[in-house]
Amino acid sequence: MATSRPGPDAGGIDAPTSDADGYGTPRRFWRALDRHRPPGVDAADRSWRSPLRGPWLTAVYGTALLVTLPLVIVTGLLDYAAYGPRFDQAFPSDVGWLRLPTFDWPTRPSWLFRVTQGLHVTLGIVLIPVVLGKLWSVIPKLFNWPPARSLAQVLERLTLLLLVGGILFQIATGLLNIQYAYLFGFDFYTAHYFGAWIFTGAFVAHVVVKLPRLITALRSRPLGAELRTPRAATRPEPPDPDDLVAARPGPATVSRRGAVGLVGGGALLLAALTVGQSLDGPLRRTALLLPRGRQPGPGPNGFPVNRTIAAAGVRPEQTGPDWRLILRGGDRTVTLDRPGLLAMAQHTAALPISCVEGWSTRQTWTGVRLRDLAALAGVADPAAARVSSLERAGLFRTAMLAPNQVLDPDSLLALRVNGVDLSPDHGYPARVIVPALPGVHCTKWVAEIDFQGRADG
Amino acid sequence: MGDPTSRLRAGYGAGSRHLIVVTAAIVLAGWVALRLAGEATAGRMLLWFLGAVIAHDLVLFPLYATADRVLRALVRHRAGNRVALLNHLRVPALASALLLLVFAPGILRLGETTHLAATGQDQHPYLARWLQLTAALFVLSALTYALRALARRRQSSGKRSERA
Numbered sequence A: 001m002a003t004s005r006p007g008p009d010a011g012g013i014d015a016p017t018s019d020a021d022g023y024g025t026p027r028r029f030w031r032a033l034d035r036h037r038p039p040g041v042d043a044a045d046r047s048w049r050s051p052l053r054g055p056w057l058t059a060v061y062g063t064a065l066l067v068t069l070p071l072v073i074v075t076g077l078l079d080y081a082a083y084g085p086r087f088d089q090a091f092p093s094d095v096g097w098l099r100l101p102t103f104d105w106p107t108r109p110s111w112l113f114r115v116t117q118g119l120h121v122t123l124g125i126v127l128i129p130v131v132l133g134k135l136w137s138v139i140p141k142l143f144n145w146p147p148a149r150s151l152a153q154v155l156e157r158l159t160l161l162l163l164v165g166g167i168l169f170q171i172a173t174g175l176l177n178i179q180y181a182y183l184f185g186f187d188f189y190t191a192h193y194f195g196a197w198i199f200t201g202a203f204v205a206h207v208v209v210k211l212p213r214l215i216t217a218l219r220s221r222p223l224g225a226e227l228r229t230p231r232a233a234t235r236p237e238p239p240d241p242d243d244l245v246a247a248r249p250g251p252a253t254v255s256r257r258g259a260v261g262l263v264g265g266g267a268l269l270l271a272a273l274t275v276g277q278s279l280d281g282p283l284r285r286t287a288l289l290l291p292r293g294r295q296p297g298p299g300p301n302g303f304p305v306n307r308t309i310a311a312a313g314v315r316p317e318q319t320g321p322d323w324r325l326i327l328r329g330g331d332r333t334v335t336l337d338r339p340g341l342l343a344m345a346q347h348t349a350a351l352p353i354s355c356v357e358g359w360s361t362r363q364t365w366t367g368v369r370l371r372d373l374a375a376l377a378g379v380a381d382p383a384a385a386r387v388s389s390l391e392r393a394g395l396f397r398t399a400m401l402a403p404n405q406v407l408d409p410d411s412l413l414a415l416r417v418n419g420v421d422l423s424p425d426h427g428y429p430a431r432v433i434v435p436a437l438p439g440v441h442c443t444k445w446v447a448e449i450d451f452q453g454r455a456d457g
Numbered sequence B: 001m002g003d004p005t006s007r008l009r010a011g012y013g014a015g016s017r018h019l020i021v022v023t024a025a026i027v028l029a030g031w032v033a034l035r036l037a038g039e040a041t042a043g044r045m046l047l048w049f050l051g052a053v054i055a056h057d058l059v060l061f062p063l064y065a066t067a068d069r070v071l072r073a074l075v076r077h078r079a080g081n082r083v084a085l086l087n088h089l090r091v092p093a094l095a096s097a098l099l100l101l102v103f104a105p106g107i108l109r110l111g112e113t114t115h116l117a118a119t120g121q122d123q124h125p126y127l128a129r130w131l132q133l134t135a136a137l138f139v140l141s142a143l144t145y146a147l148r149a150l151a152r153r154r155q156s157s158g159k160r161s162e163r164a
C-alpha cells in the first residue's frame, strides 16, 4: 500500500516537511485526509509500471529545461522591448511594472532581432518534447493520495498548476500564432505576455523549491554510467520520498539512455524542421511543415511576405503614378513622388527582415536613407518619426521610430530590393527597412513620415 | 518546538524560503488575473489555461499511454537481448505524433484565411508532407530493424559454427 511508503522527509532543506510523518497543522485533518483513500487510488497507484520513472530521469529532463527556459523567457521579454514600449506601441500596452526596464532598442548588430526572436520561437518549439517527457516522468503525482499533507503542499500544488498550465498555455498560443490559426479567440499579445509572467513566477518558485532535490537526484546516478547501461540491465531506482518510482515496476522495455535519447531525438527532429525558417538559401526548404519554409515565388522578390497587399486593403491605384510621399517636420511639408525619391542619393544595405513570428530572411535593399529624408523635412536631429502606411486599418498601420532607428546609416526608405523594384506584396512603392527592427514595424506602402523635433517631442 | 523556524515547519509544513517563493508566485498570478479580469475575453483565457492542463493530463497522456499498451499487447515484448521490434514501432509512431501535435494547424488546415492573408499561400502541402515524413520515419526504422536483426543473426550463427 502506498501509505506504507516513505512520506516526504528531509530531502532538501526547503522541501515540504514538518514532523517525521510529514503532516502539517492541523495534523488531525491531514491524517484523516490521508486515511480516507477514495476507491481507485490504490489501483491507480499499482498501475504505474514504468521502471524508468524516478528522481534521476526527472532531474535530467528538468535540467534541460532549467538551462534553456530562461533563454525563452528573456528573449520573449526582449521581443516586448523591441516593439518600443516607450512609444506605447508594444502590446499589451498597459502592463504596470511587469516589464523589463525601458531602453531604446538598438540597431546594431543588425541581426539582433533575428537572433533573439529566432531563438525564442525555435527553442520554444524544440523544448516541446522535453516538456512532454518531463510531464510524463511526474504524472503519477497527479493521482497520488493524499494530494497534500500540509498547507505547504497545497500551495506548492497550486504553483504546479500555474507552472504546467503556464507552459502549456504559452506553447499552445505560440504555436497557433506562428501558424496563423487564431483558434483561441482572444488577443494573442495580452494572453502570451501575461501568461509568460504567470509561468515565470511559478518557474522560479519551482526551481527554488526543487533545486536541492535536483542536485541530489543527478548525483545519485552518474550520467556516463547511466548512458552506457543497456535495456537488459535497466533497473528501477530505489523508492524515493517523492513517490516518483513505481510501487510495482514492470520490466524495462527501454533503457534510461533510450528515454533520454527519445526526448533528445524528438527535440532534434523539431529543430531540423524549424531552423529553416531562419536560414536563407536551399536550407530554407527544410522547414517542411511551417509557413515560412516556402518561398512565394521565383525571382528577386520571391522571399516570404508578411501580410499581402490584398490583405492590407491597399488598392493598386493608390500605389500607381499618383502616389506621393509626404514628409512632415514641424510646420514644414515636403511632397515627393517616386521619380523624385529615385533621384535622391541611393544607399544599398543587406539587412535581415525578421518577423516577430520567428522567421527571418536577409535581402539587399536599395533606397533613400531615412536621415536624408529627415534633413529634407528640416529635422536633422529628430526625437522620433511616425511612419504611416496606405493601409486603412490594422495594428501596424503606423509605427514610431526612435532617433537611433532614423539616424542609422543603413536605415532606409527602400524602393528596390535585390536590384529590382519592390513587388506590391513587399511594399511598393516604398517601405521602411531598419536594422534589427521587428518586421511588423518596417512599414510597407509608406504614405507619410512625420519627423518630430526635440521641442515638440 | 519553541523557535519560529521549527514552529513554521511543524505548522506550515516547510521552511520560510518555500513559503516566500510559493506565495510570491501565487500573488503574482493573482495580480495578473485581477488585471485581466476586465478583459472581455478573460473567461476564454482562463478556459485555455486550465483546458491546456486537462487536455494534457486527462486526454493526451491517457491517449498515448493506452496506445502504447495496445501496441505492447500486439507486439509481445521479448525480454533479453533480442532486438526490440516494439521500439522500432514506438519511435516512428511517437515522432509522427509529435509532428502532428506541433504542426496540426497546417496539417489540418486550421486558419486557412489568416494563413493566406499573412503569407499569400494556402495550407495544401502540409498534410502530404506530414504523411511523407511519417512514411519515411517508419521506413527508416524498419531498415535499421532489418539491419540489426541481420547483424544479430550473423553473430549468433557465427557463434553456433564456432561451437560446432
Ligand code: HEM
Binding pocket: A069, A072, A073, A075, A076, A077, A079, A080, A083, A090, A091, A092, A120, A121, A123, A124, A125, A167, A170, A171, A172, A173, A174, A175, A177, A178, A189, A190, A192, A193, A196, A199, A200, A356, A357, A358
Ligand atoms: C515558456 C514559454 C514561453 C514564454 C515564457 C514566452 C514568453 C514570451 C513573451 C514575454 C513574449 C512577448 C510578448 C509580447 O510582445 O507581447 C513572447 C512573444 C512571442 N512568443 Fe513566446 N514564450 C514562450 C513560448 C513560446 C512558444 C513555444 C512559441 C512558439 C512556438 C512562442 C512564440 C512567440 C511569438 C511568435 C511571439 C511574438 C509575438 C509578437 O510579438 O507578435 N512563445 N513570448
